[in-house]
Amino acid sequence: MFKQFNQSNYRAICDELASADADLAHIINTYGYPPLWSRPNTFETLVHIILEQQVSLASALSALNKLREYIQEITPARVLLLTDEEFKACYFSRQKTTYTKHLAGAIISGQINLAELEQLPDEEIRAKLTSLKGIGNWTADVYLMFVLQHADIFPIGDLAAVNALKRVKSLPKETTREELLAVTEQWAPYRTVASMLLWHYYLSAPAHRTPKGGVVEQINK
Structure with a gap:
């Protein structure tokens, strides 16, 4: 365990x-x-981690805040209603727009269930997350460490x-x-x-x- x-x-x-x-x-x-740094186990948290990939910290946070301001609550359903132009207006790159939409779709379809991940061992969680477009080992590590607090x-x-x-x-x-x-x-x-x-x-x-x-x-x- x-x-x-x-x-x-x-x-x-x-x-x-x-x-x-x-x-x-x-x-x-x-x-x-x-x-003890931590983050909640939410879709918004995973979007935030995706935004933080290979960019300045300020720009990642700025994009997250802009998206929250635009749609109020960052949920898979609300994200999937946005056009690429609306994502661009929230400072999302084309790649991260694709990654965020793919994650939202995976959660809505049941391909990924964040609550269920809490019960799985490290490597199963890593395999599920890295099967998604735009999520690699760094993102999985951050999720395991700061969201699920695996030791x-x-x-x-x-x-x-x-x-x-x-x-x-x-x-x-x-x-x-x-x-x-x-x-x-x-x-x-x-x-x-x-x-x-x-x-x-x-x-x-x-x-x-x-x-x-x-x-x-x-x-x-």
């Missing part, structure tokens, strides 16, 4: 990780505990998490994906919480931020 974290056990998990890893302990000692995910496709890991562990820039994942295995079964500590470091340590690709920055807006 997959492990989850919540407000009641979050700091205890942070402490358990810190007791086994001096680098994570240093993050807590220097910057405190990371916030053992390391988002290898997230630039902020990877860069923070390299800095905290003093790893060379050319460290491979496989080598990075091997390093994170020591944090199982709580790799999500370890990732939150890394994002907390990334946001807190001066002069180490990048303008795109940081999940915590996206979640925190």
Whole structure:
């Protein structure tokens, strides 16, 4: 059965990780505990995550707010009534218009049931989500970590998490994906919480931020 974290056990998990890893302990000692970032399990949340793919954080949030302003409530049915021109007026690119419509259709048809996903293991959720046009592993990771709060995910496709890991562990820039994942295995079964500590470091340590690709920055807006 997959492990989850919540407000009641979050700091205890942070402490358990810190007791086994001096680098994570240093993050807590220097910057405190990371916030427990979370999002509701809704269609709007998945649209928001899609908007955040490979763009500035401000533009993703601006598009989401514009869409909400235009249709009041972001639901699959309301989204499917919009024309491409109306999406464009809400700052959606052509690709993300397609992705959002496809997601809305999948939910209305029953291909994806967000409530049912809450009961499934990681890989089944990932398989269902990535079967949809425009949803890849990064989006699935964000959903698993911040919406469903599954405890053992390391988002290898997230630039902020990877860069923070390299800095905290003093790893060379050319460290491979496989080598990075091997390093994170020591944090199982709580790799999500370890990732939150890394994002907390990334946001807190001066002069180490990048303008795109940081999940915590996206979640925190």
